[in-house]
Amino acid sequence: MKKLIMSLAAILVATPAIAGDVDYSANSQAKSWNLFGEEKARFTGKVTDAICGLTGDCPDDCGGGDRQMVVIREDDDRMFLANKNGQPIFSGAAYDLAKYCGQMVEVDGLLVGDSDITPGLESKLLQIQLIRPIEDKDFAKTNNFTKVWAKKYPxxxxxxxxxxxxxxxxxxxxxxxxxxxxxxxxxxxxxxxxx
Amino acid sequence: MLKKFVLGAALAFAAAVPATASQGTQGEHVQITGEIIDTWCYFSGVMGGPDAVRGTAHHTCALWCAAGGIPVGILADDGTVYMVLKWKDTKNVADGTSLLSVQTHRVTADGMLYERDGIKYIMVDDVVNDEGIVLTNHEDFGFVPPFAQPKNK
Structure with a gap:
């Protein structure tokens, strides 16, 4: 019995904290874009592709920028679909995130969407403006789309x-x-x- | 008594722990009918209200966003949006080319539905009907955004 209680206690200790009332906007340096339901958000999480996050089909490179990407928040295992990078030019975030495939990162950006206006989702979408591997000090801007595009279409x-x-x-x-x-x-x- | 309580607590806890990426989630076969949309403009409001960022008015912008790798969705008639992660034989739907030819089309798609954390995702296996572009709203909204209007025409 004692072992059982100890095991249960160990599981509880090892489990990430439930996000609850955490204010993810507190330390955000993200810039406002004045979007529907916009909230600034900075949090740590794991980068992977969306199909991996849903089905367990996980290529080593997350699709190399050709699959849609997600960040799974460390605190509560919540999966956020990366909808947009930091460039105001019709560019997604797949290229910016794929280079961090499988890594723990800190992202800073906006959670976007207002279900009163567009009720099609029950979650906000993630626009990422800044990203850093958690072992790095400095953030990088998410502006890789045009660089990759230029190499793709010389x-x-x-x-x-x-x-x-x-x-x-x-x-x-x-x-x-x-x-x-x-x-x-x-x-x-x-x-x-x-x- | 204590043993039962501890076991019950352990089982309840295990059930409450969310699935991780490596575990995967169970999909459900569905058939969805709706308009292919650009989800960034639709949910963010960056180009205007939801009625203006669909249909012919927003078609060129939808091409730009799909080519930019922004997630494409299917806006069903009941207002639900299904994020497209696979289209027929390709999972590379962010590659900038796979979904261009169906932008703004009204389609009926067969596929597997997955749901996680408030978002519905669809992996489309087959498009059983493609009605082409049905929503013609450019007379109401013009080009959305206005700079999508071609120059020198």
Whole structure:
């Protein structure tokens, strides 16, 4: 009996603290983007890909930036889907997180979403602005998307933002137009709404 | 008595501990019908309200975000959003190309549903119906964001 009680006590001690009333915004250095339901948040957790977090299918490189990524918070094992990196240019966080695959990190950013406006989720999404492995002192900005994109598409080098030069986007617009309904629909709208 | 109490407490505790990544969770086969959306613009409000960040008005921006690797979702008719983690034969849905051709489309997808911490995720095995773009709202909202309007046209 004594052994059983000791074992139970050991399990309890080894279990992460329940998040409860922890104020994750307290030490955040994240910048506000004035988004729906925005809350600043800094916490430690493990980086992995979302499929790994759900199914146990866990490639060593988390998909190398091609799978969607998550951070599983150390305090309460809560899984946050990384929806956005720190660049204000239509870029996700997969590349920024994949380089820390399997590592414990501290992330700083925003939890976003307001279920009163868009009730499709029962959780907020994570925008990560800063990240550091827990053994490192300094945070890094999450701005890797454009660097990786530039290496991926050297032929698209040029002036203007990446999303106006991306070959796949250009090909899709060439095929179905800016509204997705064909070029005639675009042209009709632009003619009728010419300034 | 004490033994029963300790065993009961241990079992209750074990049941309350959340699943870890290595354990995985059980999926459920589902069929979902809805619009393919860009989840960042939809949930963040960065480009406007939820009605403006769907449909034809927001189509170009949805292409930009999907190409940027931002998670794509299926907005079902009841308002639930299912985050897409697999599309047919690929799990590389953040690669910037896999989901471009279906942006803004209304689809019926078969797949496995997983749910964790308030978010529903779908691993799509098959698209059983693709209606193309159904929501035409550009007459109401124009281009969202306005700088998505093509220049020199």
């Amino acid at each position: 032929e698209a080098k040029g002036k203007g933002p990446w999303f106006r030069r991306d070959p796949a986007i250009k090909a899709q617009i060439e095929k179905t137009g800016y509204f997705g309904l064909g070029h005639e629909v675009d042209e009709k709208y632009l003619e009728e709404n010419a300034e």
